Amino acid sequence: MISVNNIYKYFGDLKVLNGVSCEIEKGERIVIIGPSGSGKSTLLRCMNLLEHPTYGEVWVSSKLLTPPDPYLHFDVIKKSKTYNSLFEQLKAENPNLSDNELEEMAIKKIKAEDLLKKYEGSEYKKALKQITKDFGIDINLARQNMGMVFQHFNLFNNLTVIDNLTLAPVQLGLKTKEEAEKTAMELLKRINLEDKRDEYPSKLSGGQKQRIAIVRALAMSPDVMLFDEPTSALDPEMVGEVLDLIKELANEGMTMVIVTHEMGFAREVGTRVLFMDGGVIAEEGAPSELFDNPKNPRTVQFLKAVL
Amino acid sequence: MNFFEKIFELFSTEKYMDIIFEGFKTTVIISVFAAILGLLIGTMVALVSISEVSPVTKVLKAICKVYITIIRGTPMALQLFIMAYVIFTFRGFPEEVTAIIAFGINSGAYVAENIRGGILSVDIGQTEAGRALGLTSRVTMFKIVIPQAIKNVIPAIGNELIALIKETSIVSMIGMFDLTMAAKIIGSGNNMASYVVPMSVVALFYLAIVYLLTFAIKLIEKRLRASDKR
Numbered sequence: 317m318i319s320v321n322n323i324y325k326y327f328g329d330l331k332v333l334n335g336v337s338c339e340i341e342k343g344e345r346i347v348i349i350g351p352s353g354s355g356k357s358t359l360l361r362c363m364n365l366l367e368h369p370t371y372g373e374v375w376v377s378s379k380l381l382t383p384p385d386p387y388l389h390f391d392v393i394k395k396s397k398t399y400n401s402l403f404e405q406l407k408a409e410n411p412n413l414s415d416n417e418l419e420e421m422a423i424k425k426i427k428a429e430d431l432l433k434k435y436e437g438s439e440y441k442k443a444l445k446q447i448t449k450d451f452g453i454d455i456n457l458a459r460q461n462m463g464m465v466f467q468h469f470n471l472f473n474n475l476t477v478i479d480n481l482t483l484a485p486v487q488l489g490l491k492t493k494e495e496a497e498k499t500a501m502e503l504l505k506r507i508n509l510e511d512k513r514d515e516y517p518s519k520l521s522g523g524q525k526q527r528i529a530i531v532r533a534l535a536m537s538p539d540v541m542l543f544d545e546p547t548s549a550l551d552p553e554m555v556g557e558v559l560d561l562i563k564e565l566a567n568e569g570m571t572m573v574i575v576t577h578e579m580g581f582a583r584e585v586g587t588r589v590l591f592m593d594g595g596v597i598a599e600e601g602a603p604s605e606l607f608d609n610p611k612n613p614r615t616v617q618f619l620k621a622v623l
Numbered sequence: 624m625n626f627f628e629k630i631f632e633l634f635s636t637e638k639y640m641d642i643i644f645e646g647f648k649t650t651v652i653i654s655v656f657a658a659i660l661g662l663l664i665g666t667m668v669a670l671v672s673i674s675e676v677s678p679v680t681k682v683l684k685a686i687c688k689v690y691i692t693i694i695r696g697t698p699m700a701l702q703l704f705i706m707a708y709v710i711f712t713f714r715g716f717p718e719e720v721t722a723i724i725a726f727g728i729n730s731g732a733y734v735a736e737n738i739r740g741g742i743l744s745v746d747i748g749q750t751e752a753g754r755a756l757g758l759t760s761r762v763t764m765f766k767i768v769i770p771q772a773i774k775n776v777i778p779a780i781g782n783e784l785i786a787l788i789k790e791t792s793i794v795s796m797i798g799m800f801d802l803t804m805a806a807k808i809i810g811s812g813n814n815m816a817s818y819v820v821p822m823s824v825v826a827l828f829y830l831a832i833v834y835l836l837t838f839a840i841k842l843i844e845k846r847l848r849a850s851d852k853r
């Protein structure tokens with residue numbers, strides 16, 4: 317469903333993601349844990365392109381969200397001027413090697429030394445364009461199927477609860493106003509907040525806000541939900557109601573990616589846990605495996621500190 | 624005759640009142656239309672300056688930046704002179720229009736900065752939530768960010784409009800007949816033979832306009848705040 321391909325993310329000179337790849341299948345519930353600043357939020361936000369990866373590709377439902385990364389397409393690299401001249405040069409230097417070996421060598425060198433330039437000839441440009449044409453998708457369209465829940469809720473402050481839920485479906489032409497309101501009321505009923513329909517967010521408690529933010533995302537009937545520390549900004553007594561709602565979604569089979577510091581919840585809900593450290597996935601595995609039997613010393617150290 | 628009798632005389636002399644109302648009309652016309660023009664320009668410039676960078680907006684952004692820098696960096700009187708004596712020099716060009724354009728362009732720069740600040744002051748999370756739902760940047764801007772920004776900028780824009788009204792008093796420098804000029808004309812006449820009285824009366828008129836505007840802004844602010852029931 318989501319495929320993250322060797323992404324790097326720089327903020328200026330700060331390298332926050334250092335070559336991250338992961339595959340998320342339909343129905344999986346991925347939990348991302350790790351120390352502060354390790355790049356968890358950045359990775360999550362790259363999945364719906366709220367952050368643009370500096371290098372690498374993000375695929376969702378077989379559609380390419382990012383621009384194509386030439387380094388991930390051998391056939392594209394082979395069309396570059398750099399490759400062709402390098403190939404000739406290597407061939408002259410190593411007359412006894414086969415073409416296949418030379419090809420491998422050239423590609424390896426280009427990738428290792430980041431040799432591709434902005435302009436690599438028209439063939440190369442055409443090949444990249446073709447990838448976008450075949451697999452690219454309008455990011456707004458892609459996002460309609462990916463719900464996101466933020467640490468700080470981000471309910472629209474200028475809109476009532478009901479308008480928060482209906483704005484996107486109506487604006488995007490997915491539903492009429494009446495249909496959208498009907499769905500919204502069903503969702504509000506589900507979280508027992510139908511009496512709040514005409515309130516503004518400023519009148520709600522944190523737990524209520526976050527539950528409404530979750531159903532706002534659900535109102536789009538997304539294929540996958542991304543959660544960035546959904547309970548970190550909540551008073552302790554409100555954490556439970558939000559986690560319960562997420563668990564409910566999990567039981568219904570929703571595909572989810574959850575960044576969290578709630579280890580008990582991570583173990584209970586996750587089907588797979590990714591431990592991030594220093595901009596890479598340092599370890600991953602089933603919750604029982606990773607929590608009870610961590611292999612990486614950094615994971616051990618982290619879990620010791622938080623558990 | 625003392626000061627108050629003179630004031631009474633001014634108010635009861637039709638000739639004087641005609642002059643004052645003539646000037647009042649000019650001041651109001653220039654202020655109102657310049658304000659509208661300024662708000663339009665200001666909004667557009669602000670939208671350009673916060674828009675995403677693209678080859679097209681890059682040029683527009685540069686133009687807007689130069690515009691704001693020049694307008695805010697030079698005196699209003701000079702801008703008015705340039706408008707009247709360099710740009711709209713052809714005969715018969717209505718001088719009200721010259722003044723409206725000069726003041727509109729001037730206040731546009733200040734309004735733009737206010738609006739830009741107001742938009743930037745809206746939590747980035749609001750935009751991210753809109754974009755994450757698949758809304759375009761345009762819809763997010765107009766349905767979510769700008770409605771919240773307006774509340775933040777109304778007081779600043781109100782101040783800008785008040786400054787604009789008072790600043791229009793310099794149109795007499797290009798020979799226009801506004802409220803300030805009216806006071807000057809009455810004061811230099813034989814009968815009144817004093818500037819104090821007409822200037823005081825005219826001051827009252829300015830005060831009245833500004834007070835009305837302040838009141839209107841307070842009203843708008845209150846309405847806007849009612850809608851988010853904080």
Ligand SMILES: Nc1ncnc2c1ncn2[C@@H]1O[C@H](COP(=O)(O)OP(=O)(O)OP(=O)(O)O)[C@@H](O)[C@H]1O
Nearest residue numbers: 327330332350351352353354355356357358359545
């Ligand atoms: N927009 C940004 N501009 C500059 N630096 C950023 C930006 N966003 C994040 N960073 C930096 O990137 C690093 C990783 O940030 P990220 O938010 O992904 O960490 P995290 O693992 O989610 O941490 P936390 O648990 O504290 O949320 C941090 O050092 C952060 O300061």
Ligand SMILES: [Mg+2]
Nearest residue numbers: 356357358545
């Ligand atoms: Mg984070």
